[in-house]
Amino acid sequence: MKQFSIDECDIEIGNITSSSLEALLTGPYATAKKIILVDENTHDHCLEYILTSFPGLEEAEVMLLPVGEENKVLEVCFQVWEALSQYAIERKDLVINIGGGVVTDMGGFIASIYKRGLEFVNIPTTLLGMVDAAIGGKTGIDLGPYKNQLGVINHPLKIYIDPIFLQTLPESELISGYAEMLKHALIADKNYWHTLCQLDPVKVLNNNHFAELIAISAGIKSRVVAEDTYEKGVRKTLNFGHTIGHAIEGYCLSIEPVAHGHAVAIGMIAESYLSFKREKITQRELLEITNYLTQIYDHIPLSEEDKNGVLELLVHDKKNADGKILCILLEGIGACTFDNVITHQEAYEALLYVDSVYTSN
Amino acid sequence: MKQFSIDECDIEIGNITSSSLEALLTGPYATAKKIILVDENTHDHCLEYILTSFPGLEEAEVMLLPVGEENKVLEVCFQVWEALSQYAIERKDLVINIGGGVVTDMGGFIASIYKRGLEFVNIPTTLLGMVDAAIGGKTGIDLGPYKNQLGVINHPLKIYIDPIFLQTLPESELISGYAEMLKHALIADKNYWHTLCQLDPVKVLNNNHFAELIAISAGIKSRVVAEDTYEKGVRKTLNFGHTIGHAIEGYCLSIEPVAHGHAVAIGMIAESYLSFKREKITQRELLEITNYLTQIYDHIPLSEEDKNGVLELLVHDKKNADGKILCILLEGIGACTFDNVITHQEAYEALLYVDSVYTSN
Numbered sequence: 164m165k166q167f168s169i170d171e172c173d174i175e176i177g178n179i180t181s182s183s184l185e186a187l188l189t190g191p192y193a194t195a196k197k198i199i200l201v202d203e204n205t206h207d208h209c210l211e212y213i214l215t216s217f218p219g220l221e222e223a224e225v226m227l228l229p230v231g232e233e234n235k236v237l238e239v240c241f242q243v244w245e246a247l248s249q250y251a252i253e254r255k256d257l258v259i260n261i262g263g264g265v266v267t268d269m270g271g272f273i274a275s276i277y278k279r280g281l282e283f284v285n286i287p288t289t290l291l292g293m294v295d296a297a298i299g300g301k302t303g304i305d306l307g308p309y310k311n312q313l314g315v316i317n318h319p320l321k322i323y324i325d326p327i328f329l330q331t332l333p334e335s336e337l338i339s340g341y342a343e344m345l346k347h348a349l350i351a352d353k354n355y356w357h358t359l360c361q362l363d364p365v366k367v368l369n370n371n372h373f374a375e376l377i378a379i380s381a382g383i384k385s386r387v388v389a390e391d392t393y394e395k396g397v398r399k400t401l402n403f404g405h406t407i408g409h410a411i412e413g414y415c416l417s418i419e420p421v422a423h424g425h426a427v428a429i430g431m432i433a434e435s436y437l438s439f440k441r442e443k444i445t446q447r448e449l450l451e452i453t454n455y456l457t458q459i460y461d462h463i464p465l466s467e468e469d470k471n472g473v474l475e476l477l478v479h480d481k482k483n484a485d486g487k488i489l490c491i492l493l494e495g496i497g498a499c500t501f502d503n504v505i506t507h508q509e510a511y512e513a514l515l516y517v518d519s520v521y522t523s524n
Numbered sequence: 525m526k527q528f529s530i531d532e533c534d535i536e537i538g539n540i541t542s543s544s545l546e547a548l549l550t551g552p553y554a555t556a557k558k559i560i561l562v563d564e565n566t567h568d569h570c571l572e573y574i575l576t577s578f579p580g581l582e583e584a585e586v587m588l589l590p591v592g593e594e595n596k597v598l599e600v601c602f603q604v605w606e607a608l609s610q611y612a613i614e615r616k617d618l619v620i621n622i623g624g625g626v627v628t629d630m631g632g633f634i635a636s637i638y639k640r641g642l643e644f645v646n647i648p649t650t651l652l653g654m655v656d657a658a659i660g661g662k663t664g665i666d667l668g669p670y671k672n673q674l675g676v677i678n679h680p681l682k683i684y685i686d687p688i689f690l691q692t693l694p695e696s697e698l699i700s701g702y703a704e705m706l707k708h709a710l711i712a713d714k715n716y717w718h719t720l721c722q723l724d725p726v727k728v729l730n731n732n733h734f735a736e737l738i739a740i741s742a743g744i745k746s747r748v749v750a751e752d753t754y755e756k757g758v759r760k761t762l763n764f765g766h767t768i769g770h771a772i773e774g775y776c777l778s779i780e781p782v783a784h785g786h787a788v789a790i791g792m793i794a795e796s797y798l799s800f801k802r803e804k805i806t807q808r809e810l811l812e813i814t815n816y817l818t819q820i821y822d823h824i825p826l827s828e829e830d831k832n833g834v835l836e837l838l839v840h841d842k843k844n845a846d847g848k849i850l851c852i853l854l855e856g857i858g859a860c861t862f863d864n865v866i867t868h869q870e871a872y873e874a875l876l877y878v879d880s881v882y883t884s885n
Contacts, residue, residue: 241598248670251840251847276637279664279675303640309609314640315676 167378171389172298172322176378179286179325180216187284187321188219196256197223198247200270202230205262208331209288213261223259224250228266235265235304237313243273254278257320263289264296267319268311271302275317282320288328290340291424294347294380297322299388299398310413316392324381326374338459339424342404344376346431347383349452350403353497355379360455399501403491404431407510410476411463421463428460432520433513437505438493440512448496453520462521470514477510528739532750533659533683537739540647540686541577548645548682549580557617558584559608561631563591566623569692570649574622584620585611589627593781596626596665598674604634615639618681624650624697625657625784628680629672632663636678646680649689651701652785655708655741658683660749660762669774670840677753685742687735699820700785703765705737707792708744710813711764714858716740721816760862764852765792768871771837772824782824789821793881794874798866799854801873809857814881823882831875838871 166177175182188197197220201210206227214220226243228234258281260270267285274283287297303314329337348356359376384401391398408423408430415421432453439449465473477488490505527538536543549558558581562571567588575581587604589595619642621631628646635644648658664675690698709717720737745762752759769784769791776782793814800810826834838849851866 237598237602244667244674248667248673248840276674276676278673279662279677301640306605306609312609312639313605313637315637316640 165374167374169378169382169385171385172300172318172381173320174298174322174324174381174385176324176326176374176381178327179213179323182323182325183321184284184323185217185219188217192257193219196250196252197259198250198252198256199223199225199259199261200228200243200266200273201225201261202228202263202266204230204331205266205288209261209286209328212327213286220259228262228269230265232265232305235269237304237306240269240273240276240304244277247273247277252277252281254281256281258283259286260284260297260319261286261288263287263292267292267297268301268303268314271300271317271319272304272314275302275315280317285319285322286328287322287324289332290329290337290377291343292340293324293326293329293377294340295343295384297324298381298384300392310409324377326377329373335422339422341459342424342428342431344380345456346401346403346427347380349431349435349493349496350400350491350499351383351387351497352379353495355383356496360451396501400491400499402501403493403499404428404434406430406477406488406490406505407433407473407513410473411465413476414469414473415463418469425460425463428456429463429517432456432517433510434490435493436513436516437490437509438499440509441492441503443500444493444495448493452496457520462518465514465518470511473514474507474510477507526735528735530739530743530746532746533661533679533742534681535659535683535685535742535746537685537687537735537742539688540574540684543684543686544682545645545684546578546580549578553618554580557611557613558620559611559613559617560584560586560620560622561589561604561627561634562586562622563589563624563627565591565692566627566649570622570647570689573688574647581620589623589630591626593626593666593784594777596630598665598667601630601634601637601665605638608634608638613638613642615642617642619644620647621645621658621680622647622649624648624653628653628658629662629664629675632661632678632680633665633675636663636676641678643681646683648683648685650693651690651698651738652704653701654685654687654690654738655701656704656745658685659742659745660759661753669777669837671770671774679753685738687738690734696783700783702820703785703789703792705741706817707762707764707788708741710792710796710854710857711761711852711860712744712748712858713740714856716744717857721812757862760850761852761860763862764854764860765789765795767791767838767849767851767866768794768834768874771834772826774837775826775830775834776824779830786821786824789817790824790878793817793878794871795851796854797874797877798851798864798870799860801870802853802864804861805854805856809854813857818881823879826875826879831872834875835868835871838868 168175258274260267274281285297287293300316300318303311306312348359404427408427412426435449435452438444487504490503491499491501492503493499529536619635621628635642646658648654661677661679664672667673709720748759765788769788773787796810796813799805848865851864852860852862853864854860
């Protein structure tokens with residue numbers, strides 16, 4: 164497999180056994196203690212591959228996190244911090260997070276806070292992790308109903324992306340992560356969009372060139388983050404599809420949870436419609452986006468009552484300011500603007516548009 | 525009162541009503557929500573002065589933290605984070621910490637973690653806070669017996685030091701803070717040491733020139749921090765007296781708590797002894813230090829069992845590497861070196877030396 168590297172966020176993409184991880188473990192961290200954080204899934208499906216590939220991890224302490232977003236909470240962090248204290252882990256030691264967004268978000272937070280900051284390495288094992296969650300330094304946990312309410316921005320020492328781990332994932336996980344790749348294309352790279360549009364997403368995931376596509380997405384995210392780490396400006400564009408998408412995801416949580424990427428895909432259809440209504444993309448572009456996304460992502464039917472519930476959550480989005488709903492809108496395919504104020508009524512119309520494109524098919 | 529300012533850490537020293545706080549509250553933070561964190565002491569003795577001096581704080585939310593180091597824990601932070609969520613505090617809002625080291629350490633931590641970071645202002649009200657804890661961006665809380673085991677390094681937006689608050693303090697608190705001033709002198713400024721040595725500490729605290737001495741100490745700390753924020757090198761020197769001092773403080777917590785400065789003063793005697801044993805200071809210098817410190821600070825008697833408990837905690841010190849105990853040693857008065865490895869046995873001998881100087885008096 165071809166190896167890629169992205170300097171902005173110290174990312175290496177390709178076969179992890181050919182990466183710099185070996186040198187890290189036998190060089191600067193040779194005498195350090197290593198702590199590996201996994202969840203139940205990555206413990207069963209990914210850990211052995213890493214442990215047998217790297218003799219330097221022979222004596223690593225493996226700590227098991229409970230699986231799932233509902234466990235991305237302070238109580239779990241507290242238990243890990245107590246264990247780190249018992250193992251007498253010091254500032255010079257190294258945390259290695261192996262997992263999806265929950266493990267890298269929470270593991271990065273645990274490492275960043277313990278003794279005011281241990282270095283950590285992210286090894287994302289889901290597509291969503293590889294192209295999004297593991298990159299950019301956002302670490303954090305949830306507090307009650309509030310997602311990522313507690314956290315810090317702190318970059319990992321290194322991110323190793325090895326597509327081999329995608330083979331352990333169910334198709335639905337891949338489809339969810341693919342939404343973020345489509346987002347990268349829509350906000351930043353028209354050619355990339357056209358490349359993706361010609362692919363059958365399920366087949367592409369088993370494609371030899373997939374590492375290359377991951378590298379394009381990871382590169383887009385890294386460059387945006389490098390330009391605006393603290394999300395004062397351009398980093399906000401990574402929230403395309405997420406204003407309405409997050410509200411749908413949050414609302415469905417109490418009824419029948421939907422995958423993050425699925426909700427974001429529906430959010431992207433809705434926000435593309437708003438971009439069209441503001442004459443920022445053409446009808447042809449709107450149809451191109453809508454057609455491709457509806458082929459991949461199923462309808463999430465929302466009754467009138469459900470729609471009202473979603474709209475209510477929109478008002479509480481943490482990206483808002485002064486009670487206004489802020490949204491990323493496309494400016495043609497491959498470009499976008501942020502901090503666009505949208506009204507309640509416009510958001511409602513966008514949800515109706517989503518219904519219409521699914522029911523007319 | 526003369527006004528001083530130290531640019532390195534955005535510190536203003538003098539009458540707070542003449543400071544830039546008014547401009548901050550009526551300018552960039554005019555429309556932001558303000559959250560004031562106090563403990564029971566500063567609620568009763570300092571809050572009213574601040575509230576009546578600054579009309580911009582009329583609608584501030586005041587949150588009361590339980591007093592004392594034993595409450596510098598995650599459970600208290602959790603309650604504050606829940607309250608901040610309920611008040612819908614956003615990233616653009618401002619936290620104002622009014623208190624000693626516990627309030628500024630914990631309040632800084634609470635602000636730094638909430639929504640990945642609110643801005644905060646420190647208004648230290650103890651001498652220890654004014655010359656040490658409020659400066660330098662170290663925020664944190666304790667985890668079980670481990671002091672400051674969880675935290676981040678994040679600088680406050682501003683630090684306002686007004687000696688008026690010292691009038692509210694019991695003498696023991698002043699004596700505790702004075703230990704850090706003596707530390708600054710010993711590690712960095714021989715002339716300052718000689719100035720302090722000639723003073724009766726209790727009297728000097730009521731002295732008109734005291735703001736000037738605070739400014740000297742705050743300046744030493746600020747310059748060291750500015751040079752090495754992440755404590756890779758020279759910042760470690762601020763831990764003089766703290767390797768052994770912290771262990772004594774931590775150990776005594778479960779028996780009969782001692783003031784931080786008191787423990788550090790004993791730690792400075794012990795570590796000065798180690799500096800003498802390594803021929804880094806003369807016997808005359810050791811006696812000069814010992815004589816002045818023992819005049820001010822009482823003995824903390826430790827049985828053999830207690831000493832073993834203290835030595836055990838030494839091994840868990842955050843500053844250690846490779847399981848070795850690292851210590852700051854003086855190089856004459858007014859200079860020092862860091863990362864000196866000391867043995868368990870040497871630390872034990874230093875504790876015996878401390879006993880000897882008190883019992884021979």
